[in-house]
Amino acid sequence: MKLQKKPGIKSKKNRYAYRTHLSEYKLKQIIKCFALDLDAQKTSQMTDVNKNTVNRFFMLFHEKIAQTYKKESPFPKGIYEVDESYFGPRRVKGM
Numbered sequence: 258m259k260l261q262k263k264p265g266i267k268s269k270k271n272r273y274a275y276r277t278h279l280s281e282y283k284l285k286q287i288i289k290c291f292a293l294d295l296d297a298q299k300t301s302q303m304t305d306v307n308k309n310t311v312n313r314f315f316m317l318f319h320e321k322i323a324q325t326y327k328k329e330s331p332f333p334k335g336i337y338e339v340d341e342s343y344f345g346p347r348r349v350k351g352m
Contacts, residue, residue, distance in 0.1 A: 274314075279306065287314050 271281050279287075283304055290300040290311075297315060301308040 279310070284314075287311060288318070291315055291318050 271277055271279055271284060273281060273284055277284075283306055286304045287300060287306065290303060291314075295303075297308050297311040300306075300315075301311045304311070
């Protein structure tokens with residue numbers, strides 16, 4: 258027999274992260290801290306989530322951003338050659 262939900266009580270199920278025990282509220286807090294460029298230690302202290310869990314989510318966010326930019330890159334794929342004279346002379350010690 259399944260339990261029925263009481264009216265007015267929201268489910269704690271997280272629709273953004275599959276197979277996690279974090280609530281949507283905690284995940285949104287982690288995303289907000291990521292957007293504010295806080296490190297994992299401060300984020301874990303603020304959200305009461307383990308530092309390793311925060312690091313895992315931060316890595317997932319970084320990977321997703323990298324995938325998105327890789328797809329939408331304005332540059333065609335291939336190898337590029339850069340002329341070093343554009344960057345100016347290198348400084349040599351002792352001269």
